[in-house]
Amino acid sequence: MMSYAVTGSSRGIGALAADPSNTVFALVRSKSSAQKLQDFVAGHAHKNVHILEADNDNIASIKTAAKEVAKITGGTLDVLIANGALMHHERNGLMLDEFPDENVLDDDMLTFYKTNVLGTIHLINAFLPLLRAGTTKKCIIIGSALGSHKFARRSEVLQYSGYSMSKAALNIAAARYASKYKGEGLIFLTITPGLVKTLQGTPEEVEKFFSSEEARIRERYPAFEGAITVEQSVRDQLALISRITVDRSGDFVNRDGTNVEG
Ligand SMILES: NC(=O)c1ccc[n+]([C@@H]2O[C@H](COP(=O)([O-])OP(=O)(O)OC[C@H]3O[C@@H](n4cnc5c(N)ncnc54)[C@H](OP(=O)(O)O)[C@@H]3O)[C@@H](O)[C@H]2O)c1
Numbered sequence: 001m002m003s004y005a006v007t008g009s010s011r012g013i014g015a016l017a018a019d020p021s022n023t024v025f026a027l028v029r030s031k032s033s034a035q036k037l038q039d040f041v042a043g044h045a046h047k048n049v050h051i052l053e054a055d056n057d058n059i060a061s062i063k064t065a066a067k068e069v070a071k072i073t074g075g076t077l078d079v080l081i082a083n084g085a086l087m088h089h090e091r092n093g094l095m096l097d098e099f100p101d102e103n104v105l106d107d108d109m110l111t112f113y114k115t116n117v118l119g120t121i122h123l124i125n126a127f128l129p130l131l132r133a134g135t136t137k138k139c140i141i142i143g144s145a146l147g148s149h150k151f152a153r154r155s156e157v158l159q160y161s162g163y164s165m166s167k168a169a170l171n172i173a174a175a176r177y178a179s180k181y182k183g184e185g186l187i188f189l190t191i192t193p194g195l196v197k198t199l200q201g202t203p204e205e206v207e208k209f210f211s212s213e214e215a216r217i218r219e220r221y222p223a224f225e226g227a228i229t230v231e232q233s234v235r236d237q238l239a240l241i242s243r244i245t246v247d248r249s250g251d252f253v254n255r256d257g258t259n260v261e262g
Helices: 037-040 061-073 102-133 151-156 161-184 203-220 230-243
Strands: 002-006 022-028 049-053 081-082 138-142 188-191 253-255
Touching: 002 151, 022 037, 022 061, 022 161, 037 049, 049 061, 061 102, 102 138, 102 161, 138 161, 138 230, 151 203, 161 188, 188 230
Parallel strands: 002 022, 002 081, 022 049, 081 138, 138 188, 188 253
Antiparallel strands: none
16 A cells, blocks of 8 residues: 655546555645546545645645644655646746846746745655655655756757756755665655646647647757657656665656656
8 A cells, every 4th residue: 555645736646546555645735726636536436535735835734734644644655746836937938138127037036946946845844754654765856857957958948947947956955865865765756757738728729839849849859759648647657656766866867767867
């Protein structure tokens, strides 16, 4: 029996919940705005999903969620998946020297840092005692190729400044936790999920967005696999999570387990 806690779960934890021997803690910012998840859980045969609230921007909510998980599991957790992240932002298209003024630049960068970096660190700190008491001891951070130095140099992507840098910072955070806790058998791993079709919108809007992204990436990476479905990405990530061993702790990997930075 495995227990998983996953942040940013409002739009899906189906693959984990499908195994009745799993206990899944679906962490969402707000239960009331996660209606799709609530409907899924209400209609799910296994009754193995608990919906809890945890917002990266609210430390108290994270600590409360950790306490609630501990109450149900008896103080342990096998796998924490830090998936929730701020991605979409009105000024995502701007490079660092293109902001309307310095204050807007400061505000935007700090917002990404606070939610994605500090929020994830608070999450990990709150759940560390549970992971240390567990048997599997895996902490997975969902990263991004945009947080890769190599990808930044090769792709020359200029958008997503705050998002990219927040994801890059998380790679270092994972390496630091790995350094401290490797001896105890804890695994910290940052995984890039691929370019995944999670965008909300009409099928035409989604298709248009992903085909232009694919074309842009293929100019630099001709072998780029293209945008993939949520199911494919989740299947590969879960397979990797189940086979990963402590010697890889601190690594920043693609969802097939290869190192992103080469
Ligand atoms: N899709 C891709 O191509 C791609 C590529 C590389 C990396 N990623 C990473 O994959 C992960 C999932 O992204 P996605 O594509 O599935 O996008 P998504 O559907 O927009 O999911 C993002 C999730 O993060 C949650 N979130 C936002 N702000 C949060 C906060 N302050 N505290 C806690 N949760 C928060 C959102 O919650 P609400 O539902 O409440 O808004 C949402 O559930 C993210 O870490 C993202 O950076 C995605």
